[in-house]
Amino acid sequence: MRGRPNRALAASAALLCVPGLTSGCARGVLDPQGPVGAAEKLILLNALAIMLAIVIPTMLATLVVAWWFRASNTRARYRPSWSYSGRIELVTWSVPAMVVLLLGGIGWVGSHDLDPPKPLVSKVRPVTVQVVSLDWKWLFIYPDLGIASVNRLVVPAGTPVSFHLTSATVMNSFFVPQLGGQIYTMAGMTTRLHLQADRPGSYQGLSSQFSGDGFSGMRFTVNAVPPAQFASWAAQAKAGALVLDAASYATLSKPSQRVAPFTYGSVVPGLFDAISGQKPVPATTKASAVTPGKKV
Numbered sequence: 001m002r003g004r005p006n007r008a009l010a011a012s013a014a015l016l017c018v019p020g021l022t023s024g025c026a027r028g029v030l031d032p033q034g035p036v037g038a039a040e041k042l043i044l045l046n047a048l049a050i051m052l053a054i055v056i057p058t059m060l061a062t063l064v065v066a067w068w069f070r071a072s073n074t075r076a077r078y079r080p081s082w083s084y085s086g087r088i089e090l091v092t093w094s095v096p097a098m099v100v101l102l103l104g105g106i107g108w109v110g111s112h113d114l115d116p117p118k119p120l121v122s123k124v125r126p127v128t129v130q131v132v133s134l135d136w137k138w139l140f141i142y143p144d145l146g147i148a149s150v151n152r153l154v155v156p157a158g159t160p161v162s163f164h165l166t167s168a169t170v171m172n173s174f175f176v177p178q179l180g181g182q183i184y185t186m187a188g189m190t191t192r193l194h195l196q197a198d199r200p201g202s203y204q205g206l207s208s209q210f211s212g213d214g215f216s217g218m219r220f221t222v223n224a225v226p227p228a229q230f231a232s233w234a235a236q237a238k239a240g241a242l243v244l245d246a247a248s249y250a251t252l253s254k255p256s257q258r259v260a261p262f263t264y265g266s267v268v269p270g271l272f273d274a275i276s277g278q279k280p281v282p283a284t285t286k287a288s289a290v291t292p293g294k295k296v
Contacts, residue, residue, distance in 0.1 A: 034195055041206055062249070128143055132167070136213070145234050155231060156225065157224040171187070172207045202222070203221070240263055244271065246281040
């Protein structure tokens with residue numbers, strides 16, 4: 001009688017833990033919202049199935065062997081002089097070799113199909129976004145629109161996004177788990193990435209590469225919106241007073257943590273190329289109306 005309340009309490013605690021364990025998958029790589037993320041999830045599941053095809057029979061065989069060769073089983077043959085079996089050797093070597101070939105094939109095909117610089121197949125013209133990792137924030141430049149945003153990426157749903165990425169300081173890693181495609185940003189060079197959000201929604205992005213004191217707060221939000229809403233947001237951002245020129249970029253590039261998202265109404269041409277080429281930022285005749293961002 002005394003054990004029943006304890007068992008009931010343990011069962012209740014286990015049920016309470018289930019939502020916490022599964023909630024981490026709701027907004028992660030197992031909940032893809034784009035073609036790249038869905039393809040990466042499929043690779044993970046296929047690899048898991050191949051490995052389980054070995055792990056589960058091996059565990060069952062271990063239990064069967066232990067049960068069959070128990071001391072009380074008089075039908076089990078005891079052969080102390082046994083040393084070799086060609087059939088066993090064939091199985092123990094051919095099965096792992098097949099697993100390696102299957103896993104290697106999945107990895108090889110996936111690495112070519114999901115090559116980051118490879119454009120996504122779509123009838124819609126992609127949106128170009130230039131990404132700069134700073135200490136400790138993200139700068140997103142829309143060169144075709146002449147605007148920029150900090151710690152907030154707005155893209156049209158159902159439209160491929162062509163990313164050009166670099167770092168103004170140390171190495172970082174650009175990662176939107178639900179869209180897929182983790183890729184590094186490095187000073188003095190440009191990397192490429194193509195992603196797409198299939199449907200409107202808000203997705204969390206982060207830096208998955210430790211980069212100093214403000215690393216834990218180096219996060220951003222990806223807002224995938226309908227194309228009409230994206231055009232409206234771009235027009236509203238373009239009407240803003242902030243100008244991203246040499247002076248405002250010098251202010252923005254100073255280390256700051258947990259900067260609230262904001263936008264620039266105009267961007268000096270050639271800014272991204274200057275940052276990725278480690279050259280002076282081009283000057284402009286316009287002055288920044290407001291000092292962007294502050295350290296909190």
